[in-house]
Amino acid sequence: MADAEDQGDGEVKELSSSFPSLFASTSSTEVPPKDQDLNDSSASEIFCRSVVNILDKDDVDSAIKIQRDMISRVERANAVIENFNRVGKRQYEDFLPKFxxxxxxxxxxKKDLDNVFKRIR
Structure with missing residues (x-):
């Protein structure tokens, strides 16, 4: 259990080192200029602009790289599991008739031994 917690802490440290701007204090968030009419922009546009201002391109690129690495790991693991299942199925099919x-x-x-036991009595 402690290993899982240590691994989780390691992942957080890795993420915080990969994305320092996301884990930094956000007290200096950018606010749209006061002369900009907020009625001209929809709430979603304002939100999108705020998110774009928060996210750093390097952080996004790093996140995409990490996701690509993870999907390649998952695909390799999936291939190993599929191969394991094929081998297991083949062995099961070979073993079942013998079993x-x-x-x-x-x-x-057992029937023969039961008959012998009955004859002995």
Missing amino acids: REHTNLIIEM
């Missing part, structure tokens, strides 16, 4: 045959053999042996 049924041995199960039937054990059932027959």
Whole structure:
């Protein structure tokens, strides 16, 4: 459990070092000039401009790079899991007839032993 927490802390440290402007104090956020008429802009446009002012292009590029790295890791892991499933399915299909045959053999042996036990009594 502590390992998971340490890993989470490491990820936060990595993110904070990758995106310093996101984790910096936002007390100096830019406010649109007072002479700009806010009625001309919709709330979504104002929000988008505010987000663009907060985000640094390098931070966005770094986030995209991290996401691409993660998707390549996920794709590789997915390929490994698919291969594991194929091998497991093939082994199961090979094993199942033998398992049924041995199960039937054990059932027959039990019947024979029951008959022998009854004859001995």
